[in-house]
Amino acid sequence: MDVTGVLHEAFGPDDVPSQAAENRARAALQQRMSSREPRVTSKDRRHRIRFAITAGVAVAAAAAVVAAVAVTRGDDHAPAPKAAPATSAVLPFARPASAAEYLENAAWTAERRPWTDPRPDQFMYIETLELRNKPAYENQHPNDPIRPGQGETRKIQEWNSVDGQTRASYRDGRLVVTKRGEGGDFFDRIAWSTITSMTDPDTIPDGVPGPGSMGVNLDAFIGQYVVPPNVQAAIFRHLARKPEMTVNPDAVNIDGRPAVGLGRIIEGYLSQELLFDKQTYQFIGERMVAIKDHVTHGDDGDAVIHRGDVYRQIIYAKMIIVDRPGDTR
Known part of the structure; x- marks a missing residue:
């Protein structure tokens, strides 16, 4: 499916994006507001939403999705990959x-x-495909959801060394x-x-600790790091125990395939x-969508959110x- 097809699947033919077209899982968003909504300015909203988009995000459909995370080695004498666990070959839940x-x-x-x-x-190496507003529109309206006619798919490529000492990305094509x-x-x-110690669902923290005061929300963490299979499995089992986790009843077409959204309701009107x-149960992305209309009051105006507004899709x-x-395979 080409980019136009992807955007069509994401938005549908209507002017307002469908409820089945969204995603954004960012830790900062969970703490963005208290249960009693404070008065905030438009500047505050821009900062908060922008931070929610970028906080810990290396993260984001134009090519086929490779959601089964592969691992490559460059040396000829690398040990063979570890075999899959010797357990039942039948899915736990048909x-x-x-x-x-x-x-x-x-x-x-x-x-x-x-x-x-x-x-x-x-x-x-993490390569993501982000559905975002075009730069000119995004610069003027940083808090807006993805708008029909303004959306585009951007490929983001980032490299972070395992030892945490080096990072790389493309800037202006370089x-x-x-x-x-x-x-x-x-x-x-x-x-x-x-990362490698996170193998027990009972002891995995909701906020993964880093240097100093750094921490990454667990939902965001799995999109920012290439983790071993047993760690990813433990994270999913940890999340499975959260009573607030819900299934989005609407299937989402991602590169032509049906996907299921699993997440939580944030601030009463956002589904993260x-x-x-839906067929292989491979982890393929994230999104955030407004599930009902909402108004955030501010000193210099109100921010109006409509049901179906897409704030993140990766x-x-x-x-x-x-x-x-620079290596991509």
Whole structure:
């Protein structure tokens, strides 16, 4: 499906995006407002929503989605990938009905990915496809949902070293590699040892701790790091125990395939969801959509949200381990 087709699937023929076209899972958004809504300015809203979009986001449908996370090694003598767990080859739930059952199927699928532990000098490569407003419109209306006629799919490519010391991305068509502490581009990453320790659903934190006061919401974390299969499975099982997790009843077409949204209601009017392939239960993306009309009052005006407004939609096209920045396989 080409970009036009993807946007058509996301929005449908109506002027207002359908409820089945959204996503955004950001930790900051869960803390954006208290249960009693404070008075905020438009500047505050721009800061908060912009932060929610970018906080910890390396994250985001024009090409086929590669949602089963693969792992590559560049050396000829790399050990063979670890075999999948020797458990039943039958899905736990043939017809899942609840978020917990869907997430258990997702955990079961994740556990069967081949995996080779990366070296510290290798890189987590995450390629995402983000549905966003065109830059000119987005710069003028940073808080707006994705608008028909203004939306476009952007491919984002980022590389972060396993040891957290190097990152790379494309800027103006040029691959820029930054070492920690260089060029004023400050960044922190969660330690690999912390990531690999997250194998028990009972002890996984909702906020994954990082250096200093850094922390990443668990829903956002799985889109920012290439994690081992047993860690991803444990995260899904941890989320499955959350009573607030719900199943979005509307199927979403992602690159022509049906997807299911599993998530929670934020602030009473936003559905923050992780997206899974409805047939394979592979983790393929995230979205955030308004599930009902809402007005946020501010000193300099009101922000009006309409049911079906899409605030975030991201597809994870690749999440793999590579040898160096610029590698994509």
